Amino acid sequence: MRELTDDLVAFLDSGLSMLAASRDAELRPTVSRAVAIQPGADRGVVTVFLSDAAAASLLALLGPGVPLAFTCTHVATLRTLQLKGIVTRVRPATEDERPMIARQSGGYTDALSVIGFPPSVVRRWVTWPATAAEMRIHSIFEQTPGPGAGQRMESP
């Protein structure tokens, strides 16, 4: 499956914990927490948002043609998804996108608060300024913990 379904689009907007990773020329991986994701009008494209400060080493690797992995999980249920693809464009996030980033990252910190982490602690997380990495999806994987974790999702 290379395109997001309606269910997956809704899931991506539900206040998730998000991670992104790529690798350098020696195949050494680099990981960072992502701050937001936005599906494109083309369901085969997503834009992953990364904090400039926290994801500096990952951002240094990203550019057109570079592989990117993105994993997101729902804090309460641990439903987890991984998208893999190729970066098509890297650009600064715009002011128009800032409220969306605040909403999604806030959804994650709110979820952490529900399970006992003090809001004053988790809201210390810096999510702006951010950079947008647009990615063409090559595959989508089910990653919820359990025996099916890692299976490629097929088209419905």
Place this chain on the structure above:
Amino acid sequence: MIPRLSRYARCFQGVLPSALATCARDGTPNVTYVSQVYFVDDRHVALSCQFFNKTRQNLEENPHAEVELWDPLTFECFRLRLRFLRSETSGPLFETMALRIQAIASHSGMTGVFKLRSADVCEVTHFEEITGYTTGPAPTTIEPEGGPLNELRGLQCLSARVSRATNLDDLLTETLVAFEDIFGFRHSMVLVPDGASRLVTIASRGYGRTGVGAEVAFGDGVIGTVAQEQRLIRVGGTRDLAYGRAVRDRVVDAGGGGALRPEIPLPGLTDAAAQLALPLIVQDRLVGVLVLESRDPLAFDEWHEAFLQIVATQVAIAMDRLAAPDEDDDAAETAELPAADAPAPLRLTFYASDDCVFAGDEYLVRNVPGKVLWRLVTAYVRDGRTHFTNRELRLDPWLGLPELRDNLESRLILLRRRLEEKCPAIRMVPCGRGKFRLEVEGRLELIERD
């Protein structure tokens, strides 16, 4: 330069899952959550492998990995570059990590469905504290005042209380009070073996009265696993148990739910965020399990593990000492029973098929404590007896107590507390070493059923 990883112990407790990136031989990255990055020593960590997955495959193809950890108290972020060295499938590291997984699996009713396949040991080749990840002043993280010296004084106080106890009931009560007074652990319980296959709670603090009598089968959940393996387990409950439930749901979704057992409700806090369960052992023999719970996910750390094992040993030795039979004179006093026409008799029903006693329509107690109660009330109603000795109970073949280490004192404590909680009209009042008096308000009606 890599700092001493032990300084970052909080990040390795699994309170917040960590992020792990690997890369396949063909250059495709993979990123996933790991419930715990296990601290091995100041240059090594271990990753738990429960399922043969992409991460594991990538590590075999390409040893490079990177993990991101978060401090659960400050949300500060640390990134470690790793080089995969080896997979361990036996030995102390594997056993320790496997025990934790086993407890989570068992608690979720999935013993045998998921288990630790390997402890994947990695060398830490680079350490980075991510600047700019958080803003504003870090919350103050106060270490315990005085550290070990303070704990040592606490140990002195607890030892004094333990040594003063003259019976098992006092010992358990004093110990749990001391945990709160001295160490601030407000939720605690002690379970003792009841037969060869299960534990029963005989003392608790911080749960109201409902904890006493709760049963856990050996091997079930965190507590049952501690009893079975006779090894300490510390879990950060919220995330660990969420992980277990997520796996369980996936198994059910995949059509494999038929073999799963119902999820076991833990005795104790329903919203516990941390739990520490310690086996109480004397000469390789389990005499009980001590359980401490907290709503603070960081309530227990490595220091508590080491320290509380010393405490647990003291408590275990004292329990064993006080559980030894008391030899005393028989004293069979009798009482005048209430007139048969006294109003509203209390109906007790004994079900012989499972040695279970009901008071009215409510379950009261079962197994050996149930048979003891039936023996007492029968003697009371039939002969008017009110005074009993532990010795005569030990010698009563109908109770079926083993000749050695019969655990009678623990069973009597359980019975006494169940009566206090569920049937206050009947009381067992200690009246000397190994002796007690049965006090009954009103008239009893006894019914025996198969």
